[in-house]
Amino acid sequence: MSGAAGPPPGAAPGPLAGLRVVELGGIGPVPFAAMVLSDLGAEVVRVHRPADRDTPPNPVLDRGRRSLIADLKDPRGAAVVHALIDRSDAVLEGFRPGVAERLGFDPPTLAERNARLVFGRMTGFGQDGPLAARAGHDINYIALSGALGAIGRPGRPPVPPLNLVGDFGGGGMLLALGVLAAVLNARATGRGQTVDAAMVEGSGLLMSMIFGRLAGGAWTVDRGANVLDGGAPFYDSYECADGRYVAVGAIEAGFFAGLVDVLGVADRIDLAAQRDPSTWPAMRDVFTEAFRSATRDEWTARFAGIDACVTPVLTMDEVLAHPHNADRGSFFTDSSGAIHPAPAPRFAGTPCATPSPAPVPGGDTRALLSELGHPPEDIDKLLAEGVVS
Template identity: 35%
Template sequence: MRPLQGLRVLDFSTLLPGPLASLLLAEAGADVVKIERPGTGEDMRGYEPRWGHDSVNFAMLNRGKKSLALDLKLDSDRAVLAPLLESADIVLEQFRPGVMQRLGLDYTTVSKINPKLIYCSITGYGQSGPKRDVAGHDLNYIGDTGLLSLSMGTPQVPVIPPALVADIAGGAYPAVMNILLALEERRAIGKGRHLDIAMTDNLFTFMYWAMGSGLVTRKWPGNGTDLVTGGTPRYRLYPTQDGRFVAAAPIEQKFWDLFCDLIGLQQHYRDDTIDPSATVRQVTTIISSRPSQHWRDSFAGCDCCCSIVATLEEALADPHFVARGVFSHLVTNEAGQTLKALPVPIDAGFRGDAGQPLAAPILGGFTTEPSGSGDKAVL
């Protein structure tokens, strides 16, 4: 018995935050039905690169789900939703505030026919507040909350973070967390609720250290000036002779002392409180004088919190991750091709595919899926 087996999710969302949230629910056993527009389906299907008929992004994020193609502007298509809404456990939507209300599918309306429904809305700025109707993407959200200002490179070389922090850590993960809390509450009181997941609200958690420092000292961290953003010699990227990087994080004194011994840092520079910039320059000179393999060998077996930055290709082949089965799940497409499935933070014991490849849904496939009783559609 998988933890969420027997629960049905109606997913109206597109692109990343909502689909990733429903993927996590599906991996834990929930029956997820994607509601997509007829003809083209959701936008992610058309992204590049393609993998078969749809994009590989879509395949990764929608593994094991079903698809129901409906034009939500048509009364006849919305009527098809009625029995699903009556029996669903969770609704997930990602429209701007007010859109579902105009369609007659908002929480106030649907909860009248299904009081036990857990209705989760994911938006950039939430269901209320002056910015509720403002359009944005991940870069806007991390910019508006001050997160980007803490580490964004230089004016000459501005750096865009490689991870979609707001979409995933501010949207998908909090959505699942709160859905699970709401399920537990429903078990106790027999009633659902509306969840207002604002990606921007949830980004401030990641700046606990910056907020604490600023609120207490009134000295607010700047761009790359603090402990974990490269403001000290003990938490930095140092280039090697062959163009790779050492990820050096010997924050604690015992790790710093060992690091200094391993690289042969002169005694004068080891007290990095005297002239941090001078220490950074000297460590940079030393690290850049040798190739990455030299430093890889030097750090091997030594507890100094230092490593060589891996490429994604290298990480996927890392014996550690392979041994842990991180990439043991598979996704397949309509041509029977398979790829490593997207690793998700669901314990392997909760996932029921047993290593069998699972496909993303064919657009509208749920409308013609036969049931055990021979009906034309499973609704």
């Protein structure tokens, strides 16, 4: 890896060293869960379908594991993957309910061969229920959890928060946590189990604080009318003179006073009325006008060293060079120039190494088959017949 420093290549392999995971290829949340586990030191093998042979890997999301191409519909290909799973701690899959069963990779079948196996299942709606078999994407799942309906401007349609809330926060991250919890239990009891991670429920879990505020009367279901959803002018983003933006999070009174002072609008803002929603429209107009009087970087310089919770809104191609990110090595670039978030969180005793590059689909097939005990002539035959690639 090159570019800004990420974790040192010579670092310990991370706190999950020794954990073996098989990822049955998918999109979005399952690869993310596999990436997180790999970043933290787990040995992860991704099983690609033959149709994935010519699909370029995602240089960031697919990093840090090895790749095997196997035809799961061919008994010989299935046998290869079964043997891989037999020596593993966990399996991750993101098929629709029933697909793994049809392929012979259902939890009971795998548990008969490996009693300690944890089977992590990722879906949008869950393994059962009226919508279990229905297709969907992140936006559909967070729509049912209440998360989507809470994000956006007043009087405008809800705004999709990329696919961060369903696929990744409420999906892949929660799947990784669930799998690790089940692995800990399996090591204590000798028995694995199935982990049913659903993005509707995961994204709902991410809304816990908001549901609590709603129950306490401190939140309204009206979009853009609350402190944390952009309704308050002291918690929002503002355009600057150069068309770029700053983010303002001056919730507490002291931070709000610092914001007003640096903006130079103390004569137009009543500090004592900060939490009075009736003052918010005029306050927003004052802030909007003030921020448009200078560029983003000029405001960044003016707020430097001031606790007013004002930061520049960086584009993805700017994060690497920001002084704080650069100092901590929060991002790094690989040999192709792709920007990577560094593994997180950080561990004092078992620091994580810089992730290895994303593998070409099937790039480790021959090596993995050899490790499973297949002689060279058997590997050549399986490759020639397209059972593996």
